[in-house]
Amino acid sequence: MKLITAIIKPFKLEEARESLDQLGITGMTISEVKGYGRQKGHTELYRGAEYVIDFLPKIKIEVAVRDDQTESIVEAISTAASSGKIGDGKIFISPLEKVIRIRTGELNEEAL
Numbered sequence: 001m002k003l004i005t006a007i008i009k010p011f012k013l014e015e016a017r018e019s020l021d022q023l024g025i026t027g028m029t030i031s032e033v034k035g036y037g038r039q040k041g042h043t044e045l046y047r048g049a050e051y052v053i054d055f056l057p058k059i060k061i062e063v064a065v066r067d068d069q070t071e072s073i074v075e076a077i078s079t080a081a082s083s084g085k086i087g088d089g090k091i092f093i094s095p096l097e098k099v100i101r102i103r104t105g106e107l108n109e110e111a112l
Helices: 010-022 067-081
Strands: 002-008 029-035 042-046 049-053 056-065 089-095
Touching: 002 010, 002 067, 010 056, 010 067, 056 067, 067 089
Parallel strands: none
Antiparallel strands: 002 056, 002 089, 029 056, 042 049
């Protein structure tokens, strides 16, 4: 099992969700986060004063999947979230040691 964590631009969330729905993904966790990478933020003008915005708004998607689903899900998120511009985001893939469905006590892939 794997935990796929994707950091994407907020306006790409709906496209990414629809792509995952088409693959039959029934659950995911979405968080509003802030951060920066190579973009290093940007400057904005407000009432004549210039402000540096270091941390940019992003969306974090977390999906727990079976090993055999990993590549198709990564491809779906990559395609949906790509604008071809700096700041499109990143995808991280981590191993999941154990998953437990609290309500039923199901373990691992049955709990996904």
